[in-house]
Amino acid sequence: MSEPASQPPRRGRPGYDQETVLRRAVELFNRQGYDGTSMGDLAKELGFTKSAIYHHVDSKSHLLEQALDVALDELTAVIEAARDMSGGTAYLRLRTAVRQSVEVLVAQQPAVTLLLRVRGNSPVELEALRRRRWIDAQLAELVQAAVDEGALRADVAPDLVSRLLFGMVNSLVEWYRPDGVVDATVLSDAITTIAFDGLNAP
Amino acid sequence: MSEPASQPPRRGRPGYDQETVLRRAVELFNRQGYDGTSMGDLAKELGFTKSAIYHHVDSKSHLLEQALDVALDELTAVIEAARDMSGGTAYLRLRTAVRQSVEVLVAQQPAVTLLLRVRGNSPVELEALRRRRWIDAQLAELVQAAVDEGALRADVAPDLVSRLLFGMVNSLVEWYRPDGVVDATVLSDAITTIAFDGLNAP
Known part of the structure; x- marks a missing residue:
């Protein structure tokens, strides 16, 4: 959220757009853990005062929700x-799903990293886990x-194949x-x- | 650490040994994140008062170090x-290393989970990352x-084989x-x- 146009721009405050705020918040969550990051930490990271941060960010949980939704x-x-x-x-569909999942993980690595670390500690996290379970079941x-x-x-x-195959895929975010x-x-x-041909020399 | 023998046991306080304290601390760290766990949280989890916890635990960081060392x-x-x-x-040595790594991950799942989440936020974590890098290089x-x-x-x-193979192995802790x-x-x-034979039907 940018500051209202009626206010003059404040000197020395970078004019972050919402996408940049989200990107830098996700980087910070991944670096020090979502639960270990306060709004104060976020303000410091973005160069806002503790009160100004609320002009840009509704809540920590809203940022988390947006990032998890992207992934x-x-x-x-x-x-x-x-x-x-x-x-x-079905074999071709599975290979395609594996390849395209890798592409998403590479393109959205920070958001997927955050997703894979979600433990279900809040309603937002529980909803993300529900959506992950749907994907895993498919x-x-x-x-x-x-x-x-x-x-x-x-x-x-x-079910073991599915866990291990996507365990290998997901490991790349680390x-x-x-x-x-x-x-x-x-x-x-x-x-x-x-995964499909195996490591043994042909 | 148990309480000094000269003190009478306190009523209603479970007599945790050091191993139990470590096990429950690791469970708590894995549940809510190491950085997101305070000594107060740990005291509550173990049923100690905030002052009594220091009779049982030197520091949060010492518990982390012990758990990471086990793994x-x-x-x-x-x-x-x-x-x-x-x-x-070398092929047989590699297969043996994979099999035995799986055994360690199953036997020491909580400690290995903690290890795999370490980000290097403290000297203890940096030392653990150094030891992990040595293992990865081997x-x-x-x-x-x-x-x-x-x-x-x-x-x-x-190097990609090694990353992906042990990415699949490590995924099981999740x-x-x-x-x-x-x-x-x-x-x-x-x-x-x-990993070695591949998923394709023989």
Whole structure:
């Protein structure tokens, strides 16, 4: 939220737009933990006084909700697109869902990092966990369908496959740093190769 | 730390030993975040008054250090044992390191969960990150050696393999709950099958 136009701009205060406020808040939450971040910390980070911060931010929880929605909306769209792919096998839909999930994780890494750390400590977090469970259930169904059509090995339980496959995908938010060499395509190639073809030399 | 023997036991205060204090502290840290947990929270959790807690706990940071050492000592021992295995191939050493890491993660899940969430916000956390980096470097060397001997595919960069393989392993601390069906052996079978043989139907 920008300051009302009727007020003169205050000297030395950067004119943050809402997107920048959200981005820097998410960076701070990821750095020191959402629960460990106060509105005072946020004000300091953004260069606002403790009273001015409320002109820019309704509440810490509203920022969290916005960031989690960004991550969840994009991941949900990936699942829905894969589910609704016409003409393909379940195996192809699953591979597509894996690849596109990697793309979302790379494009929205800070928001997804925040999402993956949510523990359910508030109504906003509980709602995010509910949406995550819906996504996980859809992915588990895709794995099951690919097993059913004979494309995936049947000697590992499909729910375990789904957990471990997306455990590998999700792990990248913890260590991936864009460096110009490893991009989303390199990452999704590596993940699909390891997961589907295996590490053993062909 | 137990209370000095010269003091009579206080009524209604559970007689926690040091191991129980550590276990419950780690549970609390994992539930609400280390940075978001005060000595007051810890006292409340353990049923101590705010002043009595200091008879049982030197500092929050000392509890963190003890818990991280439990996880790091066991993971380090796994790596050293795999590295020093005589007579085997690098491939076998790597598979052994994966299996035994899974066993440590299952046996020490709360401590490893805490370890994997460390961000480097204090000297204790920085030292834990230093030890984690050493472990990661050893694992990356094992992967490289298995590629060099021709046992692992060479078309995915070894450092990426190492990150993703142990990303999958580490993910289990986020979702694994012992249920009598999926134990450490089922988990390590699933992980080694997916990672080395791949999900594609044989």
